Amino acid sequence: MVILLDCREGEPDRTGSAATFEGFFDFETGDPRRSGTGIPRLHVGEERLWGFECWWRLDPQREGLTDTDRTDLEESKRLLRGLMRDARRAQRAPRQVV
Numbered sequence: 001m002v003i004l005l006d007c008r009e010g011e012p013d014r015t016g017s018a019a020t021f022e023g024f025f026d027f028e029t030g031d032p033r034r035s036g037t038g039i040p041r042l043h044v045g046e047e048r049l050w051g052f053e054c055w056w057r058l059d060p061q062r063e064g065l066t067d068t069d070r071t072d073l074e075e076s077k078r079l080l081r082g083l084m085r086d087a088r089r090a091q092r093a094p095r096q097v098v
Helices: 067-092
Strands: 002-006 020-025 039-044 047-050 054-057
Touching: 002 067, 054 067
Parallel strands: none
Antiparallel strands: 002 054, 020 039, 039 047
């Protein structure tokens, strides 16, 4: 696995780091769970990341972060910024009274 984007604030950026999938776990207790009932946990260097703290993908060829990954991430960020902008505009729009 490779970390495509580390989404944590105030932590060292692990973008581009190799990771190992440890399985699915309960977020509060850390107990192992089955797929669909737990949260993925990744082992990166000396630390563990929850699957929702980063964007990641399988990397069976051990290519690391590729140019395609960078392009896809920039496109995803652009789309996300557009959605956030549209949501802010929708909140500011005057409501119509029927």
